[in-house]
Structure formats: structure tokens, C-alpha cells
Amino acid sequence: MTASGGDTQHGIRRRNLARVLRTVAAQGPVSRPAVAARIGLTRAGVAPLVDELLRAGLLVETGRAAPSGRGRPGSELAVSDHGPAGIGAEIGVDHLAVCAVDLRGRIRARAATDAVNRHSDPGPVLRRLSALLAEVTAEIAAEGLWPAGLAVAVPGLVARGTTTVVHAPNLGWRAADLAPGLASVTAPGRDVRGIPLTVENEANLGALAELRLGGDGKGDGDGRPGPPPDFVHVSAEIGIGAAVVVDGQLLRGARGFAGELGHVPVYPDGHPCDCGGRGCLEQYAGERAVLRAGGLTPERSAAAHPGPGARIALLARRAADGDAPTVRALHEAGTALGIALAGAVNLLDPRAVVLGGALAGLAPWILPSLERELALRTAVAADPGRAGGPLVTVSRLGADGPLLGAAHAALQAVLDDPFASCASAHSPRS
Secondary structure, three states: OOOOHHHOHHHHHHHHHHHHHHHHHHHOOEOHHHHHHHHOOOHHHHHHHHHHHHHOOOEEEEEEOOOOOOOOOOEEEEEOOOEEEEEEEEEOOOEEEEEEEOOOOOEEEEEEEEOOOOOOOHHHHHHHHHHHHHHHHHHHHOOOEEEEEEEEEEOOEEOOOOOEEEEEOOOOEEEEEOOHHHOOOEEOOEEHHHOOEEEEEHHHHHHHHHHHHOOOOOOOOOOOOOOOOOEEEEEEOOOEEEEEEEOOEEOOOOOOOOOOHHHOEOOOOOOEOOOOOEOEOHHHHOHHHHHHHOOOOHHHHHHHOOOOOHHHHHHHHHHHOOOHHHHHHHHHHHHHHHHHHHHHHHHHOOOEEEEEEOHHHHHHHHHHHHHHHHHHHOOOOOOOOOOOOOEEEEOOOHHHHHHHHHHHHHHHHHHHOHHHHHHHHHOOOO
């Protein structure tokens, strides 16, 4: 063994512990021999790893497994209902939300509130978010769970590797570090300041949720295949963002700003945008633009239909009823989206384009014009019947994608290094 780096005996053991835990979390209940076969180790090599995870309370034995081969049948393994939980939070323009997921991927607690966050100072917004975090962590503590990590989804640019929102136009935030504002959050017997904090663009977290959960919705196991390893995920509510996934990994860019689809100019001499440019996609396919084009006043609509998804539901109802201005506005939004996405498709050659967020609820009226523009403007037509063209699909996660992606991202540290996370979580804190 080498004396340093990840190839030491200790490093290899930590990686193998993570492989066992991830396998059981993804496929359990599962027998020890099945775990060994799936990760390429011998049964004797897997046995002490399983015992260690059992002692740590991350795995449990569920009962006798079906006989397989020689010897006595063992017990099936599953991840524990207790122990670490990932805490996800979302700061939206008109709402705040928090949820906790356990190692099985189940939502164990959730809290949300309507909130007018547009042009609000970060301080009051983070105080309201902290109250929701305290509520959720108290609820999971009563069920024997502790927060292993916190990830916050925001509709803006986040400096890579930091907790600083560089610019969130629809919130009106610039250079806002979220870590100090969340420092006062506590859970029963545990200080949330001691757990890893991640701040991430909401579209990126929506794409990560699609990778983890998109195959079968919220983990219902219906066997639906997940997304391909190369896709563009488009997320929209008030604004429009995108995330690019290549070989199963997020393409972040040098500063972490990759995927700013909402500010790609689709009509260079068009409407002015809050970002300082003109003709940006958000001015034609964002929620406020579609409301205005459909004959509705955005401000009045927000007052009459507050909360996440309320205006989108209004647009969907009007379109389903055949309201001509609404149908026309959604057609124009799909055209603008198709123009913007054509550049991404030509440049990146993804296998699929996934519509998430609010767009998922408006897909029946957006997709026809979007797909037409892709067919006209891409080197290989976006035709599902052609092997080379990108398939346009609709996320089953919808508006929940960023929040679920945040919670699962917060749990990733446990899956990547089970005992480092457990040691940190159970250490005394002042």
C-alpha cells in the first residue's frame, strides 16, 4: 500500500464501506452475498464491512434471506430508519420550503410557507427559513434522526465551492453569503452549524434530483428508466434556469455559473431584462412574461394567487379551458424555449432535454412549439424516433425537484464516507 492518498489500506476500507452502504440504500433489502456480487468483493471481504455498518446503526437486518447456494441463509440488509437525514431547503421568489430525507430516500418531515422574497434583504428571509429548519429538525429528532447535512437551493448564481449567492436577479440579491444567516439554527441536542452547508443553484439541484429519482418519481419503484447520462434539465418558475449533465456529472463551468439559460438572448433587440441585457429568454418564457402575454397582470395575479405554483396552475386551467390569449402565450413561450435550447443542443449534443419545475405543468401547451423549433434549428432533428436526436421529456418531480435534490445532496456526504459523517454527527458540540 502507498503511504498517502486514497490508496492506503484505510482509504480503501472507507471507500468499500461507502460502496456497501450505497448498494444497500439503492437496492435493499438485499442479502450479504448479493452485496458482495454487486460490488465485486468476496463474501468474506464484505462481512466485516457489513458488521461495521450494523454497529454504527446505518444498516439493520430485516430477516432471513432466501437461500442461495451452499450454507445457511443469512439475513437481508436494509438501511436504518433512524440515524442520518439530509436536510434540503429552497428559497423561492414566493415561498420557502424545507424537507428531510432518510437513507432510504423517504421524506420524513416537510415544512413550507408562502413568502414574498422578491427584493427582500437576505437577513429576514434567512430568519424565516431558519424557523422552518428548526421545525423540521425537531420533527425528525423525535423519530431518531439527526441532520447530516444542509443544502439550500436558490434561484441565482452561486460561486463555485462557496455559500455565496453572487447574483439572484429575481430576489434582488448580490454577493449574499448565506452561512452567517443560518448560523443560529439549532436542532434538539444538536447545533446545525456543525454540519456541512451547501448552497447551490436550484436548476442544478433539480438535475441532481432527476438523476437520483427521475426514473421512478419519488421512489415508488415503478421501474421507469431514469434519464440518460447526458441531458439538459430546464427548470422554470418566476425565472428560468438550466443544468447540463455530462456522463452523469454536472457541468459547472469555471466559476460555477454554467446553465444560465434564462439570460440567453432569443431576440437580441427585444425586451430589456433585469440582468441588463435585452431579449433574454426569461422575458418571453418566464412566469411573469407568460402572464402578461396571456392578458393577466403579474402583480394582481400574484396577490390573487399567492404561493408556489399557484399562477402556473391558473395558466394551466385557462389553457385547458381553451382561453385563446393564454394558449397563444404558452405557444410563444415554447417557441422562445426552443430557440434557446437549439443552441445548447447543437453545442452539447445531449441525449435528452428534461422539462422540470413549473414547465412540467405547462408541457401540453409548450412542447409542440418547442419541439418544432428544435427540429428546425438543430443539426439533428429532435425526433424521438431518430436515434441521434435529443428526446424531450417531462420530469415527474415537477416543482419538487430542487427541494428533493437539495435534501439528497445533503445526504451524499454520509453515502460517500459513512463513518466520517457519523463521527462528526455524534461528536460533542458547544
